[in-house]
Amino acid sequence: MLGLMQDKPLMISSIITHAARHHARAEVVSKTVEGAIHRSTYGEIERRARRLVRVLQRLDIGPSDRVATLAWNGFRHLELYYAISGMGAVCHTINPRLSADDIAFIANDAGDQVIFADTTFAPLIAAVAPAVRASVRAVVFMTERAHMPDIALPEGMDLLCYEELMAAADEDFAWPAFDERTAASLCYTSGTTGRPKGVLYSHRSTLLHAYALNMPDVFALRAVDRVLPVVPMFHVNAWGTPYAAPMVGASLIMPGRHLDGASLTQLMNEERVTISAGVPTVWLGLLAHLRASGQRLETVERFVIGGSACPRLLFEAFDKEYGIRVDHAWGMSELSPLGTYNTPTPGNQNLTGEALMRRREKQGRSLFGVDIRIIDDAGRELPWDGATSGHLQARGYWVCSSYFGGTPGDALDAEGWFSTGDVATIDAEGNMEITDRSKDVIKSGGEWISSIQLENIAVSHPDVAEAAIIAATHPKWDERPLLLVVARQGRTIDRDSVLRVYEGRVAKWWVPDDVVVVDELPHTATGKIQKLALREAWRGHLLAKG
Numbered sequence: 308m309l310g311l312m313q314d315k316p317l318m319i320s321s322i323i324t325h326a327a328r329h330h331a332r333a334e335v336v337s338k339t340v341e342g343a344i345h346r347s348t349y350g351e352i353e354r355r356a357r358r359l360v361r362v363l364q365r366l367d368i369g370p371s372d373r374v375a376t377l378a379w380n381g382f383r384h385l386e387l388y389y390a391i392s393g394m395g396a397v398c399h400t401i402n403p404r405l406s407a408d409d410i411a412f413i414a415n416d417a418g419d420q421v422i423f424a425d426t427t428f429a430p431l432i433a434a435v436a437p438a439v440r441a442s443v444r445a446v447v448f449m450t451e452r453a454h455m456p457d458i459a460l461p462e463g464m465d466l467l468c469y470e471e472l473m474a475a476a477d478e479d480f481a482w483p484a485f486d487e488r489t490a491a492s493l494c495y496t497s498g499t500t501g502r503p504k505g506v507l508y509s510h511r512s513t514l515l516h517a518y519a520l521n522m523p524d525v526f527a528l529r530a531v532d533r534v535l536p537v538v539p540m541f542h543v544n545a546w547g548t549p550y551a552a553p554m555v556g557a558s559l560i561m562p563g564r565h566l567d568g569a570s571l572t573q574l575m576n577e578e579r580v581t582i583s584a585g586v587p588t589v590w591l592g593l594l595a596h597l598r599a600s601g602q603r604l605e606t607v608e609r610f611v612i613g614g615s616a617c618p619r620l621l622f623e624a625f626d627k628e629y630g631i632r633v634d635h636a637w638g639m640s641e642l643s644p645l646g647t648y649n650t651p652t653p654g655n656q657n658l659t660g661e662a663l664m665r666r667r668e669k670q671g672r673s674l675f676g677v678d679i680r681i682i683d684d685a686g687r688e689l690p691w692d693g694a695t696s697g698h699l700q701a702r703g704y705w706v707c708s709s710y711f712g713g714t715p716g717d718a719l720d721a722e723g724w725f726s727t728g729d730v731a732t733i734d735a736e737g738n739m740e741i742t743d744r745s746k747d748v749i750k751s752g753g754e755w756i757s758s759i760q761l762e763n764i765a766v767s768h769p770d771v772a773e774a775a776i777i778a779a780t781h782p783k784w785d786e787r788p789l790l791l792v793v794a795r796q797g798r799t800i801d802r803d804s805v806l807r808v809y810e811g812r813v814a815k816w817w818v819p820d821d822v823v824v825v826d827e828l829p830h831t832a833t834g835k836i837q838k839l840a841l842r843e844a845w846r847g848h849l850l851a852k853g
């Protein structure tokens with residue numbers, strides 16, 4: 308017997324229609340690439356998204372077609388999110404920090420028909436266009452006529468202006484309902500090894516993920532919040548915030564292209580931001596700015612930090628010096644991205660001092676909707692004792708089952724688990740802690756050493772700005788940890804003083820064998836340290852040293 312409740316498919320358009328009807332005046336504030344602040348509301352975003360569907364139809368876009376965006380966080384990008392998915396097409400957010408070669412590869416792989424781009428990416432579009440002419444028919448710059456870049460596109464590829472197309476369209480469009488499993492958006496992984504792979508989200512997975520983000524022990528957004536996603540809309544849909552915020556009527560503050568400490572401080576104070584989310588690098592920059600300028604963040608209550616392990620320094624500094632709570636989260640493109648979030652349970656809510664800090668450094672508990680487990684090399688499940696580490700797997704409502712172009716289920720094992728490629732421990736309270744990527748773990752004399760833990764300790768040294776631990780080849784132990792560090796501006800690094808920070812914090816045999824000072828560390832397009840490149844360059848360092 309079936310239940311007798313209304314059977315409405317979970318549609319992304321329902322988020323923006325709800326926001327437009329019940330939170331019509333909640334704001335969408337954008338720092339535009341031209342420099343001015345633009346103010347909109349959910350009411351207006353929904354209306355313009357309907358108009359934009361008409362534009363897409365005029366450009367011959369239909370259900371399942373891929374429409375690419377190459378853009379910062381801003382109101383037009385939000386309109387595109389809702390218009391493209393809402394009409395049944397697929398919004399493919401391209402990461403502009405990838406190389407032109409990778410961008411051409413993924414635009415062709417996705418079969419993008421039209422690219423919507425911010426004007427700042429005009430040179431990138433000019434470089435990529437000849438290589439994507441087989442599938443891309445038009446480039447639309449997300450601006451008014453007066454700011455249109457003057458670039459040459461290959462023959463047959465139109466150069467169009469967003470606001471001109473909008474002015475010529477009508478709003479006479481009703482959001483359709485269709486199968487909630489329909490593809491809604493596409494995001495390619497950063498491709499640290501090999502070519503990027505596409506993760507294809509559905510309306511259903513996106514909606515359920517947004518619901519989960521809004522649970523009390525997770526992002527817990529409220530109608531009175533003013534949310535600033537520093538994480539770009541081209542990085543796993545800004546972690547779902549463009550869906551979670553309108554779902555509850557929270558205002559969105561879109562920072563555009565300038566994500567440095569000074570720009571963020573100004574925007575956060577002027578727009579009374581209450582919560583923000585992004586990767587550790589951004590917060591390290593913001594902290595450095597606050598300390599140097601003496602400025603305060605007047606209204607911010609909380610930062611959500613994820614994407615890489617959050618260094619202890621950020622918990623301590625923001626809590627103690629600025630009264631801002633830092634929440635640690637873990638996820639990945641294949642998980643939409645959120646998998647775990649670190650908030651207390653009855654079993655650990657009264658911890659203090661070092662024990663509390665250790666809890667907060669962990670990546671957190673699994674959200675309802677995603678299950679996790681750790682397994683050994685033979686596939687056996689490992690205990691939740693907070694010490695045994697193994698390969699982390701996940702399964703759930705918003706975990707990928709296959710990559711774009713694959714067959715459903717081909718990225719899963721026989722029991723339906725997706726292997727994350729991370730190595731982790733899980734403690735008795737269910738708190739997961741990433742110790743490494745499977746390919747970055749250091750195997751010293753058969754025992755595993757966590758590179759993440761060693762990096763976190765290294766950056767607690769006052770002279771160290773950034774640190775990377777890699778496995779260097781060792782004649783006796785196979786591999787030993789080698790520490791590469793970048794000095795803070797105006798400081799010099801003393802090797803022995805850096806090694807002393809490990810005393811009493813890790814077992815003696817975990818302490819790195821050497822410290823190398825470098826000018827900079829290579830980063831991927833999503834801001835993670837490129838360990839592979841470092842390993843290739845420095846693997847032989849200990850052998851050469853003798």
Ligand code: AMP
Nearest residue numbers: 613614615616636637638639640741833
């Ligand atoms: P991406 O798909 O580009 O978002 O990268 C996902 C990967 O980033 C994960 O598999 C982890 O290796 C890493 N990651 C994400 N969040 C964290 C975190 N809080 N701590 C440590 N690593 C993280």
